[in-house]
Amino acid sequence: MTDRITIRRPDDWHLHLRDGAMLEAVAPYSARQFARAIIMPNLVPPVTTVTAASAYRERIRAAAGPGFEPLMTCYLTDSIDPDELERGHAAGVWVAAKLYPAGATTNSHSGVTDVRNIAPALERMQRIGMVLCVHGEVTDPEIDIFDREAVFLERVLTPVMRDFPGLKIVLEHITTADSADFVAAAGPRLAATITPQHLHLNRNALFAGGLRPHAYCLPVVKRERHRLAVRAAAVSGSPKFFLGTDSAPHLREAKESGCGCAGIFNAPHALESYLAVFDEEDAIDRFEGFAAEHGPRFYGLPLNEGTLTLERSAIEVSASVPAAGSTLTPFHAGETLGWRLVGA
Ligand SMILES: NC(=O)N[C@@H](CC(=O)O)C(=O)O
Numbered sequence: 001m002t003d004r005i006t007i008r009r010p011d012d013w014h015l016h017l018r019d020g021a022m023l024e025a026v027a028p029y030s031a032r033q034f035a036r037a038i039i040m041p042n043l044v045p046p047v048t049t050v051t052a053a054s055a056y057r058e059r060i061r062a063a064a065g066p067g068f069e070p071l072m073t074c075y076l077t078d079s080i081d082p083d084e085l086e087r088g089h090a091a092g093v094w095v096a097a098k099l100y101p102a103g104a105t106t107n108s109h110s111g112v113t114d115v116r117n118i119a120p121a122l123e124r125m126q127r128i129g130m131v132l133c134v135h136g137e138v139t140d141p142e143i144d145i146f147d148r149e150a151v152f153l154e155r156v157l158t159p160v161m162r163d164f165p166g167l168k169i170v171l172e173h174i175t176t177a178d179s180a181d182f183v184a185a186a187g188p189r190l191a192a193t194i195t196p197q198h199l200h201l202n203r204n205a206l207f208a209g210g211l212r213p214h215a216y217c218l219p220v221v222k223r224e225r226h227r228l229a230v231r232a233a234a235v236s237g238s239p240k241f242f243l244g245t246d247s248a249p250h251l252r253e254a255k256e257s258g259c260g261c262a263g264i265f266n267a268p269h270a271l272e273s274y275l276a277v278f279d280e281e282d283a284i285d286r287f288e289g290f291a292a293e294h295g296p297r298f299y300g301l302p303l304n305e306g307t308l309t310l311e312r313s314a315i316e317v318s319a320s321v322p323a324a325g326s327t328l329t330p331f332h333a334g335e336t337l338g339w340r341l342v343g344a
C-alpha cells in the first residue's frame with residue numbers, strides 16, 4: 001500500500017477567487033497547493049477588458065503571495081471585441097476566454113445569449129491559438145436541469161467544433177457519462193476539467209436527510225451512473241481530462257437561503273479530496289498526470305518545477321472557515337479525509 005506520494009507541483013485549471021475581502025480570505029488555500037490557476041472572470045461586473053484583467057491579476061498576486069501565478073481569462077459577452085481578445089492574449093494577460101451561456105450559472109447574466117453572436121471572437125481565437133473554456137449547459141427552461149449538459153453537447157458544442165475546427169476547447173466541470181464519452185471520442189483539441197464534488201457526490205447528496213445547500217453547484221450533481229463515468233475518465237490516464245476544482249465560494253448565508261447560490265467551496269482540501277478518489281480507484285500512479293501534467297500540456301504551458309508530498313493520515317475538515325466578516329462552509333465540512341498535504 002502506498003502511504004506517501006510526491007508529485008510535481010499541480011495546477012488548478014478552473015478556479016473562482018472573487019475579489020476584495022473574499023479574495024483575501026480564499027486565495028491562500030489555493031496558493032498552498034497549486035502553482036497556477038485558471039481564474040474565472042465572473043466578477044460583478046465581469047472581467048471583459050485587458051485593463052480590468054491586469055488589475056485583477058495584481059490583486060490576486062497580492063492576496064495569494066509569492067509562488068502562485070494567476071492565469072487570466074476573458075468573460076465573453078455578445079459584444080466582445082476580437083481585437084481586445086487578441087491584444088490581451090498577445091500581451092500575456094489572457095490565456096483563455098470563457099463562454100457562459102447567459103443565465104446558465106452564478107454571475108452569468110452578462111454572458112452570451114446565442115453562440116452565433118461570438119463567431120468573430122471564436123474565429124480570432126482559433127487563429128491566434130487562444131483556448132475557449134466553456135460552461136457547458138443550455139439555458140432553455142424547457143430542458144430538465146439534469147439534462148442541460150447533455151443537450152449542450154448536441155446543440156452548441158457540436159456545431160462550434162464543426163464551424164471552428166482548429167479552436168482549442170475545454171469543456172469545464174463535466175458531470176455526465178455523455179460528456180466523458182464525447183470528450184474521449186473527440187480529437188486532441190477538446191479536453192475537460194473535473195471537480196472533486198462531481199467525483200464524490202451523486203444527486204442523492206442534495207437530499208440526504210434534508211435539503212443540502214452545500215452540495216449544490218452547477219452543473220448540478222447527477223445520478224450515480226454519471227458519477228462513476230466521470231470517475232473512470234479522471235483516473236483513466238487520458239491526457240484529455242485534468243484537474244479543475246471549480247472552487248466557488250459563497251458566504252454561508254447566501255448558500256443557506258430560500259434561493260441558495262450555486263457553488264461549492266472546495267479549495268481548503270482540494271488535492272486531498274481528489275487523491276482520495278484516485279486511491280479508492282487504485283489509480284494513485286495516475287494522479288500526477290491528472291493534477292500536474294495533462295493541463296499544462298493541453299494549454300501549451302511548461303510543467304511546474306518543484307514537488308509536493310501527501311501522506312496517508314487522517315485529517316479533519318473544519319465545519320466552517322472565516323471569510324469576509326462571515327463564514328464559508330468547505331466541501332467535506334466535518335468529515336475526515338484519509339490524506340494530508342505535508343509540504344512542498
Ligand atoms: N459552479 C458553480 O456552481 N458556481 C460558479 C459558476 C460556475 O462555475 O458555473 C460560481 O461562480 O459560483
Ligand SMILES: [Zn+2]
Pocket residue numbers: 105135172173218219
Ligand atoms: Zn460553470
Ligand SMILES: [Zn+2]
Pocket residue numbers: 014015016040246248
Ligand atoms: Zn466555475
